[in-house]
Amino acid sequence: MALPTPSPDRTSIVTGASSGIGAEIARELARRGQGVTLVARRKAPLDDLASELSAAHGVRAEVIPADLTDAGARAAIADTLTERGLEVTVLVNNAGLSTTGPVSSSDPDAEIRMIRTDVEAVAHLCSLFIPGMAERRTGAVLNVASTAAFQPLPGQAGYGASKAFVLSYTHALRGELGGSGVNVTVLCPGPVETGFAEAAGFSPEEAEGALPKFMWVAAADVARQAVDALSAGRPVVIPGLANRATAMSAWMTPRRVLVPILAKMHPALKGR
DSSP: OOOOOOOTTTEEEEETTTTHHHHHHHHHHHTOOOEEEESOOOHHHHHHHHHHHHHHOOOOOOEEOOOTTTTHHHHHHHHHHTTTTTEEEEEEEOOOOOSSSSSOOOOOOHHHHHIIIIIIHHHHHHHHHHHHHHTOOOOEEEOHHHHHGGGGGTHHHHHHHHHHHHHOOOHHHHHHHHHTTTEEEEEEEOOBOOOOOHHHHHHHHHHHSSGGGOOOOOOHHHHHHHHHHHHHHEEEOOOOOHHHHHHHHHHOHHHHHHHHHHHHOOGGTTTT
């Protein structure tokens, strides 16, 4: 199943497109002739990326700054694209963030911001744009989870649970949309050199200590494998052999054995 045919009145939404995996997925889609709508909170890097993609690939590149924790801002994305006469044929739910540390000392506002971004925004944007894809019988959805989806994650409890939601939700969407012409794939990257770990509160040394260097995959490689999988109609893509092995091992290990080990290993819980 190939990606939907590009057209000047069609676009691919990519959330979290200002940097990292999101920016690389936007580049990969544009390289394949797909017009893109770049969504993130910061407008300046989106403008820079839009200019780059238009110049390099001749595609239409839209910019919509939006805070995805805000339901009104999410709904406004659909309204804006309708006003611009654009149909959404590809949706990439990439935006995500993580908190760290035990829930017993967490910031409630930060936890809710994470869940609104990692869970609520995914479900909301799918509900906004999949109906049109299904009606037109063409479309593709890439939801970005994580290898954290395959096991509980003490020290990042909300993040692991959020990504488990994305994994389960995407599998269910595939079941609902089978034969509709709309393909759905979930991307489950392991550690990626994007600045995500630092934003979550880890130092580079802590991140590499918990997740060895051989497990890290470049963001451009993750994006290429993700779009390849989406185009091929594959249900799940986990970039990197070590990450695939680790995810499957975690999935099959009894929780009573796995969870205490993970709690001892997590940098945010050391010394407790």
